[in-house]
Amino acid sequence: MTTLDLAGRTALITGASRGIGKAIAAELLRRGANVAITARKPGPLEETAHELAEHAGQAGVVAFPSNTGDLESRHGVVAATLDRFGSLDILVNNTGINPVYGSLIDADLAAVSKIFDVNVVAALGFVQEAHAAWMGEHGGSILNIASVAGLRSTGVISAYGASKAALIRLTEELAWQLGPSIRVNAIAPGVVKTQFAEALYAAGEDKAAAGYPLKRLGTPEDIARAAAFLLSDDASWITGETLRVDGGLLATGGL
Numbered sequence: 462m463t464t465l466d467l468a469g470r471t472a473l474i475t476g477a478s479r480g481i482g483k484a485i486a487a488e489l490l491r492r493g494a495n496v497a498i499t500a501r502k503p504g505p506l507e508e509t510a511h512e513l514a515e516h517a518g519q520a521g522v523v524a525f526p527s528n529t530g531d532l533e534s535r536h537g538v539v540a541a542t543l544d545r546f547g548s549l550d551i552l553v554n555n556t557g558i559n560p561v562y563g564s565l566i567d568a569d570l571a572a573v574s575k576i577f578d579v580n581v582v583a584a585l586g587f588v589q590e591a592h593a594a595w596m597g598e599h600g601g602s603i604l605n606i607a608s609v610a611g612l613r614s615t616g617v618i619s620a621y622g623a624s625k626a627a628l629i630r631l632t633e634e635l636a637w638q639l640g641p642s643i644r645v646n647a648i649a650p651g652v653v654k655t656q657f658a659e660a661l662y663a664a665g666e667d668k669a670a671a672g673y674p675l676k677r678l679g680t681p682e683d684i685a686r687a688a689a690f691l692l693s694d695d696a697s698w699i700t701g702e703t704l705r706v707d708g709g710l711l712a713t714g715g716l
């Protein structure tokens with residue numbers, strides 16, 4: 462059963478043409494929110510918006526092709542969302558990139574900077590834009606998509622993990638600074654079956670899930686349901702939290 466607990470609210474979700482962002486968009490639409498989605502490639506983004514619109518009920522969905530890492534794009538997307546729907550109550554910083562694997566000691570620093578720019582600085586940039594345009598006056602709820610790699614070292618996706626650790630701390634700092642009218646939370650997913658993570662389960666899903674107490678990898682919908690909870694009034698006394706949605710992986714103590 463779906464309640465329309467987000468009816469009348471507007472959500473902006475970055476990096477949402479596929480994977481976790483798309484699933485969050487679908488879940489928020491199901492709960493009655495208007496939704497604006499972004500991604501860089503206009504074609505797939507438009508296709509996703511059409512697909513989502515078929516199940517949107519009374520709510521609306523709109524697509525804004527844009528690069529999360531670009532300041533002017535962020536400003537434009539927030540302005541366009543307000544223009545289209547008249548409010549911006551929910552922000553989901555979902556865009557994340559991971560172009561650097563392996564040893565940090567000889568990592569390409571330009572690539573490391575780019576990871577931090579998109580995964581951390583741009584998330585703060587979107588918060589600043591949303592705050593200036595709407596949430597500072599009207600309040601809101603913000604969700605940052607982090608990773609279990611931000612909570613434990615992996616030895617493999619190290620620069621990415623460090624950026625997600627920074628995003629988790631950013632979440633806590635913002636919760637202090639934007640309360641009481643704006644809540645800021647994060648989700649730390651384990652491996653979720655998306656294009657982004659394909660390499661992590663290329664040798665077989667069962668093998669990849671062996672260390673998970675729940676013995677399966679995550680689905681985008683697993684993350685989306687937790688996201689909707691944290692963004693809704695059901696979580697009205699939760700802020701600064703990073704919710705692990707990882708099939709129990711970190712409860713076992715390791716990655």
Ligand SMILES: NC(=O)c1ccc[n+]([C@@H]2O[C@H](COP(=O)([O-])OP(=O)(O)OC[C@H]3O[C@@H](n4cnc5c(N)ncnc54)[C@H](OP(=O)(O)O)[C@@H]3O)[C@@H](O)[C@H]2O)c1
Binds near residue numbers: 477
């Ligand atoms: N999948 C996992 O196992 C997993 C685990 C932990 C955390 N996460 C986090 O979850 C988030 C979503 O990952 P996912 O697995 O859903 O990835 P995905 O399936 O690869 O989807 C990524 C989405 O982001 C968009 N995107 C990428 N770079 C962008 C940019 N610079 N500006 C705007 N849009 C951009 C992509 O579209 P375009 O290419 O068209 O831009 C696409 O819509 C990321 O923050 C990731 O770090 C994922």
